[in-house]
Amino acid sequence: MPALDARRLLAELAQTRAPLDEARTLPASAYRSPELFALEMRELFAKMWLCVGREEQVEAPRAFITHALGPEDRERALIVRDDAGTLRAFYNVCRHRAARLIDAPRGSLRAINCPYHKWSYGLDGRLRHAPRTDASFDCAAHSLIEMPLAVFEGHIYVNLDAHAPPREQAHADLPSAASHRLGELRVARRHDYTVAANWKVVIENYGECYHCAVIHPQLHRLSDFQGGAFVEGACFNGGPMRLREGVQTLSMSGASPLGPIPGLAEADRDQVHYNHVYPNFTLALHPDYVLTHTVWPLSPEQTRVHCEWLVWPAALEGEAPADLSDILEFWDRTNRQDWDMCARVQQGLRSAGYRRGPYTAMERCIHAFDRWYVEAIGPALEALR
């Protein structure tokens, strides 16, 4: 890769912002430049609200989770509920000599103790005790660094920017999933995948079903890819797709092992609502379950995807919990088909023969995302010119 030419890239990005039938897809450098990747990490991922888990995972006082943020293992946020019930997110690093505090993905804590010299912090982040320091030592100056945290419909969001606007403001026009009682659902299963493609290739693949007939026969059989509407907001884009006649949900058989989410409106019983919340979170509201993807960039050409299935709690309880294998296999297969194709796209983007393509009418969501991206990254690129 040659060094990033910000002036040239800005001119290229301007073409992406044109109306759909004149616009051109992003240039190759947008998917490959290490400098642009660093800029994306700094300007998008370090300033926007990112989903890192479910509140159900930290329900009890003293419960915690940790979650990788940004290129894996570089940052691992610590989210913990204190004895009074307040949920907080901290940078997981000691104020003394930088040791990572907590490794475990989840658990329970009485205090946050550094494993190196046993500096001990309360669950509110305040330094309580630094061994062998004397009374003059200023504990108050060495609290853990906190990051903004918010909860919406059961999902925990954090922000690496201490001065970020509140999530309610950033997500002001985000549609509610109250129809599907998202706040009450529980995670039934999680799969993680590593994809050999830029994170935007993964997002763009999510944004169209133009490929469904070609690479997803099991999906195409059940879902009418032409039956949807397109919705766009400041923080998201998406739209519904209709299930074919007689299909209950997206599963290998087309039948639901769960039945509709209690209270679901009749109109939502034969469609799936897909939304992509910028930059990296997607929700697919099925009649009987919700599927989320969180897309974590690892490097310009590699991405980690967390995929979670959420269901009505009763389905997980009792003597005979629901058998979800029909649903899990459906999406695991669909995911793998998608990642294979994303990797082929990344290969093509490395070629000197890559030319920026047109957007077809079936790729409105991609165009919406790409336009958002150009707006979001533009000012930082302007500053580099």
Added chain:
Amino acid sequence: MPALDARRLLAELAQTRAPLDEARTLPASAYRSPELFALEMRELFAKMWLCVGREEQVEAPRAFITHALGPEDRERALIVRDDAGTLRAFYNVCRHRAARLIDAPRGSLRAINCPYHKWSYGLDGRLRHAPRTDASFDCAAHSLIEMPLAVFEGHIYVNLDAHAPPREQAHADLPSAASHRLGELRVARRHDYTVAANWKVVIENYGECYHCAVIHPQLHRLSDFQGGAFVEGACFNGGPMRLREGVQTLSMSGASPLGPIPGLAEADRDQVHYNHVYPNFTLALHPDYVLTHTVWPLSPEQTRVHCEWLVWPAALEGEAPADLSDILEFWDRTNRQDWDMCARVQQGLRSAGYRRGPYTAMERCIHAFDRWYVEAIGPALEALR
């Protein structure tokens, strides 16, 4: 590695261009700098004619091969013969959303279909059909990108530069191998190797037999390394070496399982002609077979070498095809001895104790190649000063 100092490198390269007995070998940065490597890829490998296969592999209409170009897997040319018999090379990437089109190394095709959204191209590269686009869609504007292609004595050459001068002009003084009926020979075997050294170290190792007595006892026993002449042209250098008394060819036993290529002149029955065609292709014409090496840079310090043995077709046919193991083992052993030494050279080039060495009288071919290299890369370096 410190950043490339183009001014200093140019001054150093000037010493390489001096007459043989005053010249000094290339400086270490020529073998290690990532910036120079990128420049070589752009100025040499993306502008010169590169050998990517044999016409016999794509003889029938609809036959295709793909071949990696440049650092492996970044570019994979698609070479295909259409129904009318025309052979073409394409960048292997869809004009819609960049998916790599064909993965397989060889096969047969009726159309070039993109696996992502099934855009379909003819074997002439023209877009025939883009599903779900309407009549206004401009198929003619979305043909596959073609690259110049030429065939010479059975070898297929392509050029990544659409504006490259024709191969006949670039290779104007390339000696013919008609004496060995190269155009009619067939590939009997191919071995690929990865070498832990810069591509020029591999080329330079090919260019002298000063090391033969030391590391190739099986070769030294059969070949008189002092018995040759040196020939140099604008696009190549090389020369013949004489086989010792009674030796038929280069094989473990010195005997030929094949007999001379039909019609071979008496004078060529006891010598091997070695030629290096710039930048990365070598031919060794033995009395009974031809050996080629194609040297593909992977990174500044790693190289992929494809080695092919070509023989008279009759040797591969019939009820009792010739047993080539004596020949294959000879060169496989010799290759491995060479790659080990190339890796040691690369280790030495990393040392602060490396000093540029003299060229001995036995290293005329290396000096010729290095001088060519300095001429070829010089203008791009001048532009960086």
Added chain:
Amino acid sequence: MPALDARRLLAELAQTRAPLDEARTLPASAYRSPELFALEMRELFAKMWLCVGREEQVEAPRAFITHALGPEDRERALIVRDDAGTLRAFYNVCRHRAARLIDAPRGSLRAINCPYHKWSYGLDGRLRHAPRTDASFDCAAHSLIEMPLAVFEGHIYVNLDAHAPPREQAHADLPSAASHRLGELRVARRHDYTVAANWKVVIENYGECYHCAVIHPQLHRLSDFQGGAFVEGACFNGGPMRLREGVQTLSMSGASPLGPIPGLAEADRDQVHYNHVYPNFTLALHPDYVLTHTVWPLSPEQTRVHCEWLVWPAALEGEAPADLSDILEFWDRTNRQDWDMCARVQQGLRSAGYRRGPYTAMERCIHAFDRWYVEAIGPALEALR
């Protein structure tokens, strides 16, 4: 990592040089920047005296050792004793075409022969014979490149800088270990470790026992971490620590399988002297053995540590050599506990939540090292501003 901002880094480093109770630890870029790492290699490791072995390993005429210097395998010094008994260090690279000369870690040589073209050097480094060159060839101009070498108390030191001041001058105030007869001891065992942390994190971990009570129970049981004094010189820092009542040495049991080094003063029988010789060598003088660590940077975030145990020669000889397993296990366990913690520190240094910490009174050695580091690297950083 953003590009190194030398001006900003210099301002940050100034805070490290403040008095202990006002100083702040090094900024994250000091442990992560590839550019700073390259600067450290050039300004510290390529200009200072580095310990590469013991004279006992090259006692006999013609004996040699090779030793990696700097990022592993890039440089491998050749240390050889000639027939007249002179010990010399050479860059391990042929003056002809750069092949590494000797791979083996140790052995015996009559001449230094290049494996590529058999150029042959004497053990004094002079080129004796270059095959197939004529009488006019200037052998004298192609001697191996020598590097300064010195021996002190049995340890061999080399310097990559031909113009370096003599070791005696560089180490003018280095305390002698004659009390422990270091010059007469023999290496009993060596362990090598790879640590996922910057080399300075490893050095800093060595410089305090504030963590001993927390992560080294087996050490804390035997050694009074508060019982020491702090000593600092131009080329080192360190100090003794007292063994607890009844403890003979640092071993799993606290007993010594060796007994005190012959002639050891009574005062040294219940303490361990720790010294760190800048940049990368540490000595721990126990009553009955000496432990050394040599800390070799591999990359900004990875380090190789060589650990050696030296004992009085008689302990290794005779029919029943001493059983050192109690000692070896003690330090192997302690080492691994340390490397785990170093890796956690490196993780924390990658976090946007890292803040430079205070030095406690127990971290004087770290502060001394960090101040030395700031002084040593400062001028080269000034030149970059």
